[in-house]
Amino acid sequence: MHIRFRFKREEELKFIGHLDILRLFERAFKRSGLPVSHSQGFNPRPQIVFAQPMPLGLTSIGEFADVELEKEYYTDEFMQKLNGSLPPGLQLLEAKKRIKKSNLMSIIGAARYKIGFNIETRENPAIDRFVEIVSGEDTINVIKKTKSGEKEINIRPLIYELSGNINGNTGEVEVLLGAGQTNNVRPELFLSGVSHVIGSELKLEYMHRLMLYVEFRGQKGVNLPGANKNAWISPLDEKIL
Amino acid sequence: MKVNLSDEILFSVEKPARYTGGEWNMVVKDPGDVDIRFTFCFPDVYEVGMSHLGMKILYHVLNKRDDIYCERVFAPWVDLERIMRERDIPLFALETKAPLMDFDFLGFTLQYEMSYTNVLNMLDLAKIPLFSKDRDESYPLVIGGGPCVCNPEPIADFFDLFVIGEGEEVILEIMDQYKAWKAAGGSKHELLLNLSKVPGVYVPSLYSVSYNHDGTIREVSPNKEEVPGKVTKRIIKDMDAVDFPEDIIVPLIGIVHDRVMLEMFRGCIRGCRFCQAGFIYRPVREKSPEVLLKQARGAISKTGYEEISLVSLSTSDYSCLQSFTDELIKLTEENKVNLSLPSLRIDNFSLDLMEKAQKVRKSGLTFAPEAGTQRLRNVINKGITEEDVISSVSLAFEGSWSNVKLYFMIGLPTETLDDIEAISDLAGKVVRAYKMVPKEKRAKGLKVSVSASCFVPKPFTPFQWVGQDTLETFIEKQRFLKEKIRQRSKSVTFHWHDAKTSVIEAVLARGDRKLSKVIKKAWEKGCRFDGWDEHFKYDKWIEAFHEEDIDPKFYASRHRQFDEVLPWEHIDMGISKKFLQRECEKAYNEETTPNCRLKCSGCGAGAFDTGLCVEKL
Known part of the structure; x- marks a missing residue:
């Protein structure tokens, strides 16, 4: 299933870069037990796409990301599981199921x-x-x-x-x-x-x-x-x- | 009190997340709820310190107790240090941001000698007097542990006590003693006296050192009858039973070893004569595959790490490697986790294993023949032959690896220019082995990289008596080898280490208490991060030796007699001096010693009555 979610970043995590955020979410998904789909090929990558990089120092309540999961979840359960695996300073605010396959970044x-x-x-x-x-x-x-x-x-x-x-x-x-x-x-x-x-x-x-x-x-x-x-x-x- | 670095400061330094904490699995406690506040101090930058397994273990062991809160602090990088000094900001711990003065204990780990000036710098940034004698009860107790403390003498004056050997159990015994002392209220001297009776604890201020006219040591003896004359290292007897952290801190920024580290065993069966780790961690004690798999599973799910690495001194020597790795690979595939396999002996089995574990990258393979000739490899008891190396690289080339690193040391005892030239010859034979593999079977673009470090004789090795090559000799030998390799194929490149660092390291490794003033002087002259090439200031060190009237050659390049009292004579790492002397004599006779699984050589570790020593007897 495809999910799009909004999340916030607060003061305590504003000093890490975009690549650190990517890695942080990948690890949080692993901890949460939510099965993220991986790309095919030699080096399978977890299918998570972020709307826009966050510059160092930015706090935000309006960040978005798309993720593809191998199984179906209720969005409430999805949010609860992932929020339980994120460090203080990052939190999901809303999540919805997605059907159209537009590229969030573009x-x-x-x-x-x-x-x-x-x-x-x-x-x-x-x-x-x-x-x-x-x-x-x-x-x-x-x-x-x-x-x-x-x-x-x-x-x-x-x-x-x-x-x-x-x-x-x-x-x-x-x-x-x-x-x-x-x-x-x-x-x-x-x-x-x-x-x-x-x-x-x-x-x-x-x-x-x-x-x-x-x-x-x-x-x-x-x-x-x-x-x-x-x-x-x-x-x-x-x-x- | 809380030290808050302003946004303005954090924006102006490199990698601000080094100083902000808040990582996943960071332990949060209310300092008001605990009896003892401990800070684990790593005298290097965050990314290096956070990669250290020992810290993860002790952080876990201490924080498991409700009455203790263990926090962390690392050496601030030079950019932040400048700001802290300009604005009078004290060094603080990452968890609560409390200044280090607020703590009961500062626990430094000493992993390499070149971090000593960072210890002083961190104490100074914390506004804590450098010398133990200048700190009364109002200051935290400064304690040290790690491999370097098997000769703690050069830094003895700065520390209140050292923990010799493995820390998991003894650290809690120290905490209990401290708690009782704190409740009863007493002097620091009373506390130190009590702690000196805990096995494995060395309180340097309770020992006096006297010297002979030639500057060598006459005697190291306790000041009081009740203080033990020799401090014996602590070891964990049952590796399956000892607590091992699964909920390790997952940093927010990339660190050097950014993965789950699964410790398979302690100790090494090999007995390579230059290798301190091979002697001081004896006897070999393994964890069972069941326990390892359970810990691997737990750590993967609690950290979310995408990679797990096996940790030991020699992966290939784990007794049930095949069945264990079969199970582990199943586990890592299920969890989409990469498996990294360091220190493997290259053979059919291990190449097959690497093939299975790392499906994508055929990154470089590393071999450590350490010396160029069989004669010299016998001297150092490095139990591999040229045929081993060539058949291993041939297998690797057939398996389409094409990037090979060869590690050597120069300045080994009895070394001649022939031995050095043989390094270049061996590299040439590796190139030939590649050319022997048919073009259609091998990968393109052969790269052979030869890396030569400078030998540093270490305490508790058979070479502890040996004089190190002088700086001039090292440079001459490096130049000679560089020229020999330049004449070879273009596919061979040569890397060498700065000999100046190795010379200072050799002084600090086998030094005595007279060195504390030199270390302090070097630090005053601006030395810190000495392990970093860009910060190492050899000239400042030499000035410091000169000003303190200490000859570095006395410690680095002087040959000791077997009957000389060594500065670490009162520390017992479980290896007998007789055994080391025997090994040293065998080395000079070019005789080898079989590994611990083949035959017990009576090193003395049997006294610990555990591990391989008991299994085999």
């Missing part, structure tokens, strides 16, 4: 974050209006590091929603950013773009992912800025399970 289009920052330099007094200023820009160019080197990209079209405020030398935003395999904007990248636009250095204090979204095409739903009149839906939405 359907993710956006992520909602809460990002806290420190204002290192306060050169621009207009900084308090940073939400307005960022929204008013057409182009925010930043240098993105990729496997092949560095390239300049415009992240403004990938900032779909932005709200937030500044309190003295610190600030917090809630922001919907492009995510997934092609349009990913990491919180640091977003902050460096904003720093550039408002002419003040913002330093990341914390980042918390609230949700990952799938762009559901051809459906009239909630109309969000930047989403090409399509709707952002949860990876656990019945329409795509």
Whole structure:
């Protein structure tokens, strides 16, 4: 059977990398006794797919993964077994049975974050209006590091929603950013773009992912800025399970 | 009190999860509910320390008791150390984040001599005085164990006591004594005096050392009549009955040995004359296959590990290897777990076994002839012949392995340049063996890697009296071998170890109490992580020797007489000095000694009245 689940990562486990999370889940599945299907071939791999890697330091309540099991389980029993085998700091929040075979990694289009920052330099007094200023820009160019080197990209079209405020030398935003395999904007990248636009250095204090979204095409739903009149839906939405 | 490293600090160091704890199977207790707080201290970085089986065993044994809470601490890497010193952050344990000062015991394991400066560094980071004499009742008791403590003298001044031999039972006896002392309230001296009567416990401050004019030892004797003159090592008599952890901690980040380690037996039947482990863990005591399978099953289900490894000094010498591995392979296949098989003698059976166990990877095979000529292999009692090596590699090549590692030592007693040249010849014969296998039967891309380490004479081996080669000789021999191998086929590569490390290791291995000031001085000069090539500072060590007016050659390259009082004379590892002397003389006569299963050579381990010694007599 195929199951998709949402899980959270809390403070105590935020300092481990993506590959460590993969290994941790593989071992948790082994401990839980839930029989994960393995790929065929010389080096059988457990069939677990994560929606989006978590950068070091990120906490989250909106992570998703798909798993294939060799036997049928009720989702409640599945969650109970796996939660009993996860260390403190990781926990499943919901799980659903899945029929459609979409690749979870490739359907993710956006992520909602809460990002806290420190204002290192306060050169621009207009900084308090940073939400307005960022929204008013057409182009925010930043240098993105990729496997092949560095390239300049415009992240403004990938900032779909932005709200937030500044309190003295610190600030917090809630922001919907492009995510997934092609349009990913990491919180640091977003902050460096904003720093550039408002002419003040913002330093990341914390980042918390609230949700990952799938762009559901051809459906009239909630109309969000930047989403090409399509709707952002949860990876656990019945329409795509 | 709790030490909280801020996010800012954790973001700025390499692998922050080294310091955050919270792993699966980490023991959680309320420190307020226990009588004794113990921290297991590993004087190296997290990934190395967490790979150590002894720690897993003692963590389990101590935490099984409701009145004890055992936590863990590792040497912080240099990046965090810098921050801790800048901001005055004390060293803390991973479980509760409590500073080490809050503990009753700090238990250091001493696995290799090159970790000694890390011990000092950890004490200092914990704000604990380095010398035992400077610590009163308000400080934790600093105790040490592990293979290095068979000669604890170079670090004796830093420790309150040492545990000689295997720790599972004696550690709890120490805890009981301590608990009674704590309840009654007494002085540290009284406590140490009581503990010195526990078999296997060595309290260095209760012994005096006197020296002869030439710097050798005249006598090591207890200060009080009630203190034992000799401390005999502890061993576990029944390996099936002793507690073995199945619920071991599963780290959140990759570590060096990231798998279930299944200990098959202790001791080794072989008696290779350079190998300390082969003597100090005698007699051979095996676990039964039934117990091993039960422990394997338990550990797999409690950890979720995807790999299990057999642990012993020589896997092939396990008495029911075939029937045991048949069952174990069934178990690992059922659970989709890989089986790793280190230290196997390569023959038809073991190649077949590896074929079954590791379906995919045909990674490299390792052989350890240790010396190039039969003459020198006889000297060191390495019971393999050139024919053994060649027939083993031929089998391996026919089984489509093509990557072979050959391990040797240089600087072995009686070695000449002919012996060294023979290393290169042997590598050449391995290449020839590959070429003898028809092209269609062998795998492409032969790689023969020759690795040569520098021999370090160790206490409780037949070579404990032998002078080590000097640094200059080692370098000369390495250069000679490098040149000989360069002239050979391109498929042979040569790796060598830094001789400077081996020279310092040799000093520390056979040193006496005069060395504590040198170790302290070296640490003050910035030495730490000496086992890591990138951090080892030979020049600082030499400066430290010079400033303390100690000649390292006295310890490393000097030949001792058989009647010299050795610094570890008052430690009894169950191996008689007479036997070691006999073995040393046989070595120089190029005579071999049969293994323990073929014939008892009367080493003295029979006194423990268990294991192979009883089975065979």
